[in-house]
Amino acid sequence: MPILPLGIPTDLDKYFYNREKELITLNSFLNTLNYDVANQILVTGHRGVGKSFLLKKLLTELPDNILTAYIDISKIFGIQKGKITEELIMNSLLEAMNEPLREEMDDLTKAYDIVKDLIRKIRQKKFDFKEAGAAMGIAIPDIKDNYEKLSKFVMEFPQRVVELSDGEINGFVIVIDEFQLIGELESPEAFFWMFRSYTQEQDNVSYIFTGSTSSTSDIVGKINGIKGAFGGRMTQYAVDPFTxxxxxxxxxxxxxxxxxxxxxxxxxxxxxxxxxxxxxxxxxxxxxxxxxxxxxxxxxxxxxxxxxAIMWTSIWATLSDKEKDIITTVIENGPLSWSDLLAKVDFSNKTLAKYVNIIRNKGILSHSDKKYMIDDHMLSAWLKYKKEQDGFYPP
Ligand SMILES: Nc1ncnc2c1ncn2[C@@H]1O[C@H](COP(=O)(O)OP(=O)(O)O)[C@@H](O)[C@H]1O
Ligand SMILES: [Mg+2]
Missing domain, CATH: 1.10.8 (Helicase, Ruva Protein; domain 3)
Incomplete structure (x- = not known):
């Protein structure tokens, strides 16, 4: 029996196949960093299509003058058992961005230690930016709001690294994976607008937001729709399955x-x-x-x-009862219009709207021709099989 990886393998090259066109295209979006032009990128595609593997491969292939960082929001989410906050995302970002400095030139290595210390302090809720701010040349205002201080420091960090490197580093690429989970913050809009406002003034920092969500989901609209934070200025790229x-x-x-x-x-x-x-x-x-x-x-x-269908077992376990309800209702009754769906579940219009949005952001439910349907055939097949086998859907 073959043994192929079910997650992203540590040995990327041993298992990675093809994606040559995708790599060339994404590389060309990032190459502009060498000319002080920073593209912001949004990579979409269904769960399991290979976004994370592709982006990890992309990062390892970038030249030494481009630093890289990668965070996976679902990991932060996992650790916190469902409660995600802006502060946690910022802290993870800082940790990931600081890591490549460990082996850079003397000055930056010194900064690395100081920032590492700062991250430790922030975990203990001590928001003291004096030393780190001085080391990085980032002026942190003397205000009470800790999150505001933290986000300013984190958002200015990558561009400052490029500037402090004296020409040795031309860019910083930061991947934010499973970004659709940002939709579960109190105000995803504010969070995206913050990125927009900083990136607008930074010529050497490219963010790649990626997640298992369809290019028409509400969260994609919030980040890059006409009324979204980036207002269509992000370069959108969809990853397709293998032919x-x-x-x-x-x-x-x-x-x-x-x-x-x-x-x-x-x-x-x-x-x-x-x-x-x-x-x-x-x-x-x-x-x-x-x-x-x-x-x-x-x-x-x-x-x-x-x-x-093993991928779905772990995801199913993270869904709320209402999300599961909607999914199984749609599976049993085929594509459903809003009113038919509303009639078949026993919660209010408002509650339904909320949870439909959540599972659309997660790339599970899709909407076309005014009907809702399940996006993933494997998920449908697995749930139908479980129902037939056990008499009920997995809890
Ligand atoms: N180009 C590829 N070559 C070989 N295996 C791949 C490739 N892309 C994805 N995979 C495998 O498919 C699975 C899903 O990939 P992943 O990148 O996690 O998908 P996504 O992030 O889109 O949900 C992983 O087990 C990964 O090892
Ligand atoms: Mg992934």
């Missing part, structure tokens, strides 16, 4: 022990939709001892669906 040729090439390169007939391969592509997440989990259930035809692929799919 059938890429899927075939991937299988040949990474799991050459698996054998398919032509119809078996077509079926495999239909079952996985070209999503690397599903390709990997499906392959891990297969054997190199047989040749898979159409029928065997379908059989294996239903036999092993719990393993193949």
């Amino acid at each position: 059938s040729e890429e899927t075939e090439g991937y299988l040949k390169e990474k799991v050459s022990e698996l054998k398919f007939t032509e119809s078996g391969l077509n079926r495999f592509y239909k079952c996985t939709g070209g999503y690397p997440a599903y390709i990997n989990s499906f392959c891990n259930t297969m054997s190199g001892d047989v040749e898979y035809d159409d029928k065997m692929v379908i059989e294996t799919f239903y036999e092993k669906i719990e393993q193949i």
Whole structure:
């Protein structure tokens, strides 16, 4: 049985496949940093399509004169058991941005230690920016509001690093992964506007916001819609699943022990939709001892669906009862209009609106032709299977 990674592997190169066009395109957006032009980028795409892996690969391939930082909001979210705050995001950002300084020139290494100390103090709720502000040349106003001080320091940090490096560093690239979770802050708009106001004046800092959300979701509107903080000025880029040729090439390169007939391969592509997440989990259930035809692929799919859809088990556990209610209602009743959906769940219009928005931001529910539907076939297949098998949906 093959063993393909279900998360992002530590050895990126061993498992990474293709994405050459994507890397060239994203690199070209970032290359302008060398000419003091900073693009702000928004990368969307369904869960499991390969955004995080692609962006991690992108960061490792950038030249030494571009520093990089990466944070995953869902990780902060995980640690805090559901309560996410601006302060926590800022603190994680600072930690991630400070890390590359550890090995830079003398001056910046000194700053690294001071900032590291600052991060420790902030965790203990001591917001004393005197020393760090002096080391980085960032003037922190003498005000009571701790978050305001922290956010000013963090947002000015990357551009100051470039300036302090005396020409050695030309840019700073910061990836904010699973950014759709920012939607759960009290005011995502204010948070995005803050980024906008700082980035507007910074020529060497590119942020890449990315998340498993559709390019038409409410949260994408808030950050880059006409009335959103960036007002369409962000460069939007959608990551697609592998094509059938890429899927075939991937299988040949990474799991050459698996054998398919032509119809078996077509079926495999239909079952996985070209999503690397599903390709990997499906392959891990297969054997190199047989040749898979159409029928065997379908059989294996239903036999092993719990393993193949494993990505959803952990996500399902993080959803609230109302979110689950809406999802199972839509699955049972097919695409539903707003009024039909409202009639079938037992909460108010306002509550429904709130939770529909949340699961749209999470890229689970989509809306087209005035109907709501589930975006992910694997999620639907898994839930239907569980219902049939157990008599109820997973709790
Ligand atoms: N280009 C790729 N080559 C090989 N495996 C990939 C590639 N892209 C994604 N994967 C695999 O697919 C899974 C999902 O990728 P991930 O980047 O986490 O998706 P996303 O961030 O879009 O949800 C991971 O297990 C990852 O290892
Ligand atoms: Mg990801």
